[in-house]
Amino acid sequence: MEETTATAEKSGRERLLKLVRPDMERVEAAMRRDIEELSADMAPLLREILDYGLFGGGKRIRPLLTVLSWRLCGGRDMEIERLAMAFEYLHAATLFHDDVIDRSHMRRGRPAVNSVYGEVGAILAGDFLHARSMALVGELGGMEAMSVFCRATAAMIDGEFLQLANAREMNLSEENYFAVIRGKTAYLIAAACEIGGLAAGIDTTRQEGLRRYGLNLGAAFQIIDDLLDYRGDPQKTGKAVGNDFVEGKMSLPLILALDMAGDSARERLLELLVDEESRRSGVAEATAIMEECGAFDKTAQRAKALIVEAMTGLPEAASDEALAARLGLELLGGYVLNRQK
Amino acid sequence: MEETTATAEKSGRERLLKLVRPDMERVEAAMRRDIEELSADMAPLLREILDYGLFGGGKRIRPLLTVLSWRLCGGRDMEIERLAMAFEYLHAATLFHDDVIDRSHMRRGRPAVNSVYGEVGAILAGDFLHARSMALVGELGGMEAMSVFCRATAAMIDGEFLQLANAREMNLSEENYFAVIRGKTAYLIAAACEIGGLAAGIDTTRQEGLRRYGLNLGAAFQIIDDLLDYRGDPQKTGKAVGNDFVEGKMSLPLILALDMAGDSARERLLELLVDEESRRSGVAEATAIMEECGAFDKTAQRAKALIVEAMTGLPEAASDEALAARLGLELLGGYVLNRQK
Numbered sequence: 001m002e003e004t005t006a007t008a009e010k011s012g013r014e015r016l017l018k019l020v021r022p023d024m025e026r027v028e029a030a031m032r033r034d035i036e037e038l039s040a041d042m043a044p045l046l047r048e049i050l051d052y053g054l055f056g057g058g059k060r061i062r063p064l065l066t067v068l069s070w071r072l073c074g075g076r077d078m079e080i081e082r083l084a085m086a087f088e089y090l091h092a093a094t095l096f097h098d099d100v101i102d103r104s105h106m107r108r109g110r111p112a113v114n115s116v117y118g119e120v121g122a123i124l125a126g127d128f129l130h131a132r133s134m135a136l137v138g139e140l141g142g143m144e145a146m147s148v149f150c151r152a153t154a155a156m157i158d159g160e161f162l163q164l165a166n167a168r169e170m171n172l173s174e175e176n177y178f179a180v181i182r183g184k185t186a187y188l189i190a191a192a193c194e195i196g197g198l199a200a201g202i203d204t205t206r207q208e209g210l211r212r213y214g215l216n217l218g219a220a221f222q223i224i225d226d227l228l229d230y231r232g233d234p235q236k237t238g239k240a241v242g243n244d245f246v247e248g249k250m251s252l253p254l255i256l257a258l259d260m261a262g263d264s265a266r267e268r269l270l271e272l273l274v275d276e277e278s279r280r281s282g283v284a285e286a287t288a289i290m291e292e293c294g295a296f297d298k299t300a301q302r303a304k305a306l307i308v309e310a311m312t313g314l315p316e317a318a319s320d321e322a323l324a325a326r327l328g329l330e331l332l333g334g335y336v337l338n339r340q341k
Numbered sequence: 342m343e344e345t346t347a348t349a350e351k352s353g354r355e356r357l358l359k360l361v362r363p364d365m366e367r368v369e370a371a372m373r374r375d376i377e378e379l380s381a382d383m384a385p386l387l388r389e390i391l392d393y394g395l396f397g398g399g400k401r402i403r404p405l406l407t408v409l410s411w412r413l414c415g416g417r418d419m420e421i422e423r424l425a426m427a428f429e430y431l432h433a434a435t436l437f438h439d440d441v442i443d444r445s446h447m448r449r450g451r452p453a454v455n456s457v458y459g460e461v462g463a464i465l466a467g468d469f470l471h472a473r474s475m476a477l478v479g480e481l482g483g484m485e486a487m488s489v490f491c492r493a494t495a496a497m498i499d500g501e502f503l504q505l506a507n508a509r510e511m512n513l514s515e516e517n518y519f520a521v522i523r524g525k526t527a528y529l530i531a532a533a534c535e536i537g538g539l540a541a542g543i544d545t546t547r548q549e550g551l552r553r554y555g556l557n558l559g560a561a562f563q564i565i566d567d568l569l570d571y572r573g574d575p576q577k578t579g580k581a582v583g584n585d586f587v588e589g590k591m592s593l594p595l596i597l598a599l600d601m602a603g604d605s606a607r608e609r610l611l612e613l614l615v616d617e618e619s620r621r622s623g624v625a626e627a628t629a630i631m632e633e634c635g636a637f638d639k640t641a642q643r644a645k646a647l648i649v650e651a652m653t654g655l656p657e658a659a660s661d662e663a664l665a666a667r668l669g670l671e672l673l674g675g676y677v678l679n680r681q682k
Binding site (some may be wrong): 041042046097100120123127128131134138139143146153157158165222 | 487
């Protein structure tokens with residue numbers, strides 16, 4: 001059974017990759033061309049940081065969502081990848097700043113921008129990409145796209161503040177958790193979809209559908225991230241198992257466990273959470289408690305329900321290309337659920 | 342004689358203040374209203390940082406330039422102060438980030454945002470204002486304004502990188518110095534003027550004139566800043582005399598002194614510059630050398646020449662309100678040259 005699921009997953013991933021590879025390559029090429037063109041007026045150090053920070057891996061899910069949403073909505077006759085790359089730029093900008101803020105020194109299995117180029121370089125290069133992403137959306141997407149984009153940016157920053165306020169809050173509600181991940185991840189992913197649709201000239205109903213797809217996909221993406229932190233293969237994720245627990249991060253598996261576990265198990269979890277030393281030594285025990293009370297399964301169910309909900313929003317396809325794009329967006333849902341890293 | 346100049350300066354400042362006070366008050370009110378409205382969806386901590394960082398002083402020169410440029414070009418029937426405040430937001434955003442980058446802990450005579458709310462708060466609140474400023478320009482200024490704004494932002498970040506590359510470069514050319522201050526200060530000030538004009542629907546020639554006014558005014562503003570660092574009254578500037586020298590900052594007075602001083606005086610300056618201890622103990626001696634070789638006078642002349650050049654760009658006024666706005670922009674030139682803080 002597990003074998004079959006794994007095979008199905010692998011085949012889904014392969015179908016997705018085959019379908020979207022040309023788009024991915026166009027996005028990649030557009031980004032390289034853009035940075036190359038801008039670098040005529042750019043300090044050499046900034047160019048170096050951008051090359052390092054932008055082209056060292058990354059799944060490029062956000063720009064892909066823009067391209068697929070645009071094509072699904074009948075978009076044609078524009079270099080959509082130039083609009084799409086704005087979302088990769090903004091995403092990279094937030095990673096640069098996040099790593100400064102969290103004092104993280106590794107990203108995607110190698111030293112983060114702030115480790116290599118210092119905080120100053122990371123802050124400034126983030127500011128540069130932030131500005132560039134907005135310029136692209138303004139230039140290529142028009143006013144309504146700009147307004148969607150700016151709302152998503154504001155929500156993202158707000159999510160960061162909410163997370164700061166939540167830090168070490170043991171009684172974090174599921175609702176509060178969702179408010180943070182919507183802000184930090186889901187709104188921007190929804191914006192990537194909506195703005196792709198807007199560039200194709202869609203109406204409000206289909207825009208709302210794309211938005212719902214993006215919000216739910218984005219939330220599921222973050223939940224799977226939180227699940228992988230406990231249950232992922234460190235060889236694949238590049239992170240130590242239970243790192244979130246050690247940091248005392250109140251992610252969904254832990255929130256659900258505190259809700260689902262029996263009284264004594266809950267007491268024990270709270271005891272283990274109390275300081276970093278006990279979190280570090282107790283991570284295996286905590287994981288076992290969470291497993292046993294069904295928190296991981298419930299977390300996976302939450303993500304799956306979100307993906308199902310996401311699909312209900314997708315607009316209908318009106319052409320063969322649109323149909324292929326819709327298939328891409330559906331396969332992405334499966335990819336998000338089944339990803340190992 | 343000195344008395345007379347001081348009186349003339351004072352009267353110029355008073356005329357300016359009287360002329361622009363209603364605009365300043367409208368800008369201030371628009372900012373407070375905007376933050377109030379946004380704060381419905383804002384983390385309380387973000388609101389607190391914005392209140393602290395935006396409303397604790399600041400000369401509001403940038404939004405004033407937008408309002409005056411708009412009125413000079415015949416603008417009417419819009420809340421120009423809402424577009425204008427975007428420039429104060431972006432300016433504040435760069436100050437928040439600059440103080441993190443420079444590890445500065447005082448700003449406008451009180452603890453900087455990063456001192457009170459930490460680096461994280463300063464970075465995120467800066468990102469928020471950056472995004473909000475772009476959203477306002479996109480919404481109220483249109484595409485061309487957006488493009489001017491984004492070019493100015495990119496130039497600003499580039500100026501920061503150039504300054505990083507220049508740090509401690511004893512042979513800094515005047516040209517290189519001007520490239521930094523154009524990027525860090527002048528382009529944004531020029532954008533504030535241009536975008537005011539664009540909002541009034543001006544043609545390319547007048548846009549170019551406003552741009553020239555702004556670039557020159559902005560450069561003069563920065564040069565006077567550098568001069569005040571050596572010759573200002575610490576009671577008024579809130580900074581210790583010669584702070585730039587102690588930090589080894591190659592500002593215009595020092596660049597000119599290294600060029601103008603005789604061989605032995607130049608040798609001595611270079612000796613004093615060599616490390617922080619000798620810069621700290623030698624600041625009075627260095628200032629005397631710079632005074633004697635005429636570097637301060639020449640610095641002031643440079644600023645004056647820029648203000649003269651700025652005025653040549655100003656469009657003609659076609660109404661009484663436009664004429665009053667033009668007078669405001671002219672008086673601002675005098676204010677920039679004669680300011681004591």
